[in-house]
Amino acid sequence: MYTQEQKLILVSTARSSIQHGLQSGNTKTVNLENYASELQDIRATFVTLKIAQSLRGCIGTLEARHPLVKSVAKYAYAAAFRDPRFKPLNQDEFEKITLSISILTPAESIQFNSDSDLIQQLNSNIDGLIIQSGHRRATFLPAVWDSLPDAEQFLSQLKAKARIPPQENLTEAWRYKAIEIHEDDI
Numbered sequence: 001m002y003t004q005e006q007k008l009i010l011v012s013t014a015r016s017s018i019q020h021g022l023q024s025g026n027t028k029t030v031n032l033e034n035y036a037s038e039l040q041d042i043r044a045t046f047v048t049l050k051i052a053q054s055l056r057g058c059i060g061t062l063e064a065r066h067p068l069v070k071s072v073a074k075y076a077y078a079a080a081f082r083d084p085r086f087k088p089l090n091q092d093e094f095e096k097i098t099l100s101i102s103i104l105t106p107a108e109s110i111q112f113n114s115d116s117d118l119i120q121q122l123n124s125n126i127d128g129l130i131i132q133s134g135h136r137r138a139t140f141l142p143a144v145w146d147s148l149p150d151a152e153q154f155l156s157q158l159k160a161k162a163r164i165p166p167q168e169n170l171t172e173a174w175r176y177k178a179i180e181i182h183e184d185d186i
Contacts, residue, residue, distance in 0.1 A: 002103075006039060007181045013069055014047055014076035014099050015183075022091055027077045030070045038068075044104040045071040046141055046178075047079045049089070051096045057083040062107060062130060062139060062176075072101055101181040102141050104128065107174035118173055119151045127175040131158055134171070138162030142178045 002010070013030065020028040032040050045068060046060025057079035066074065076099065080089040089097070107130055112118040122129065125146075130139040138161040140154065148154045159166060 001179055002038065002181070004186065006036060008186050009035070009039065010069065010072050010101055010181055011099065011183050011186055013072050014101060017073040017076040018080045018089065018094060018097075021077045021081055022089070022094060028073050030067075030073045032067055032069070035069045040067045040069065042066065043068040043071060044106075044176075045075055046102040046104070047072060047075040048100045048102065048141070048143070049076075049079050049097045050099075051093060056093065056097060057086055057089065058141075059083055060102065060104075062104065064104075064106070068103065099183050100143065102128075102143065102178040103181070105177045107176040110173045110175055112170075112173060115155060115170060118170065119155055122151050122154070122175070124149060124151055124154070126177060128178055129154070129158060130174040130176070131155075131162060131164070131170050132172040133162070133164045133168055136162045136164050138164075143180060 017028040020026070042064045044061050044064045046058060048055070049057040059078035059082060060075045110118060110121055112121060126142060128139060128142045130137065138158055140158050145154065148157055156166060164170070
């Protein structure tokens with residue numbers, strides 16, 4: 001869907017946004033005129049940062065709100081400096097991070113009768129999943145299957161992330177797919 005050149009532009013935009021944040025403390029301004037129309041499409045996006053295969057930040061949106069290239073700049077900055085699970089990224093860490101960009105498809109509702117029914121419907125290594133029970137909600141990107149390949153464990157850990165008790169039945173779930181752009185693959 002995206003050319004190698006476009007993928008490189010997105011990764012470069014993410015890196016330069018973080019570098020700009022380290023130098024100025026602000027998000028980098030992106031001028032859309034400088035980018036191909038595919039990079040201006042409104043897309044839901046997540047940016048994930050890792051150091052030595054360990055999560056170092058991950059921020060994004062499940063709803064398409066911004067042009068792709070602006071979204072990448074915004075969420076790269078947020079993953080580096082605003083993820084509440086981590087202290088703001090420093091220069092030493094910046095030199096060690098690898099980043100990935102997940103461009104999400106629109107989420108589709110899943111009809112299910114029980115957690116086991118939902119588990120049966122999941123496509124491992126393909127589906128991202130959003131779950132909800134009352135006001136508690138969480139998501140795992142498709143890339144999480146790499147560390148949680150068992151569907152029962154995948155759902156169990158996602159329920160824990162949403163603070164939904166294991167025995168509580170979910171009320172809603174949605175699946176989505178993602179185009180993954182890994183810095184190491186470019």
